[in-house]
Amino acid sequence: METLKINGVEKQFPSGQLPTTVAELLQLLNINTATVVAEIDGQIIEREKFAETQLSKGQNIELIRFVPGG
Amino acid sequence: MFFFFDLRKMISINNKLRQAVVGIAGLGGLGSAVAVALARSNIGKLIIADFDTVDAGNLNRQQYFVDQVGKVKVDAMIENLKRINPDVKVKAHQQKLNPDNIGEIFAGANVIAECFDKAEEKQMLVETVLTRMDKPIIVSVSGLAGYGNSNEITTRRISNRLILVGDGKNGIDSGQPLTAARVGIAASHQANAIVEVIVDGIKG
Numbered sequence: 001m002e003t004l005k006i007n008g009v010e011k012q013f014p015s016g017q018l019p020t021t022v023a024e025l026l027q028l029l030n031i032n033t034a035t036v037v038a039e040i041d042g043q044i045i046e047r048e049k050f051a052e053t054q055l056s057k058g059q060n061i062e063l064i065r066f067v068p069g070g
Numbered sequence: 071m072f073f074f075f076d077l078r079k080m081i082s083i084n085n086k087l088r089q090a091v092v093g094i095a096g097l098g099g100l101g102s103a104v105a106v107a108l109a110r111s112n113i114g115k116l117i118i119a120d121f122d123t124v125d126a127g128n129l130n131r132q133q134y135f136v137d138q139v140g141k142v143k144v145d146a147m148i149e150n151l152k153r154i155n156p157d158v159k160v161k162a163h164q165q166k167l168n169p170d171n172i173g174e175i176f177a178g179a180n181v182i183a184e185c186f187d188k189a190e191e192k193q194m195l196v197e198t199v200l201t202r203m204d205k206p207i208i209v210s211v212s213g214l215a216g217y218g219n220s221n222e223i224t225t226r227r228i229s230n231r232l233i234l235v236g237d238g239k240n241g242i243d244s245g246q247p248l249t250a251a252r253v254g255i256a257a258s259h260q261a262n263a264i265v266e267v268i269v270d271g272i273k274g
Contacts, residue, residue, distance in 0.1 A: 035189035037196050042229065044200045047193065064228060066192040067241025069215045069248055070100045070185050
């Protein structure tokens with residue numbers, strides 16, 4: 001098993017099935033990329049780089065999701 | 071003696087607020103209430119930005135008056151802030167914000183309040199401030215629609231530059247209305263977090 005820590009919770013993936021990019025992870029979690037700010041190990045990842053940003057096991061990922069209203 | 075101590079503390083808080091510059095992105099239910107709370111707190115300078123005009127439908131939750139319907143929001147807000155506290159400097163921008171103008175519009179701000187309506191615009195502003203600006207802390211809001219459940223609205227420190235207010239789930243996309251009291255709770259969380267970071271810095 002390989003793990004990613006997402007918003008403080010460890011999420012396990014069978015070996016070899018870790019999502020490869022931020023975009024893939026968001027798709028797996030069914031999150032609209034237009035409404036989330038992503039941070040990996042304290043570093044903000046720009047939305048336009050979601051598809052090219054590689055993930056590796058053990059990373060600490062914060063996904064800050066926005067819902068409309070203000 | 072206690073009175074003397076409290077007075078000194080009050081003066082120290084006021085001095086920090088007087089030196090602070092706060093940017094407010096969007097002057098709807100959140101932004102108009104944050105601006106009013108900070109003006110009453112005797113903040114030094116506000117940089118307010120909104121492209122829109124006051125609509126009759128805004129009056130159920132936004133800090134404008136019936137006779138201001140049709141006015142440009144930044145102009146209406148300048149009038150109201152002057153009547154509340156003429157000592158607050160206000161710089162107004164009647165324009166839509168985008169990744170290329172945010173840094174210039176909010177240059178010099180210590181803190182920026184994200185007070186937009188659309189989720190995509192909230193995302194854009196938070197990402198832009200955190201990746202393209204070095205200094206300001208951003209206080210953003212996600213989840214304030216509906217009524218009741220006051221205590222589900224929280225203030226959370228996400229990182230040393232991002233504070234997030236809201237219940238994290240109740241958006242207007244879920245069909246819930248925006249109501250003055252619940253929007254006001256979120257706006258007060260936001261203004262209160264801004265005062266706290268100005269006075270004490272961001273707590274880790």
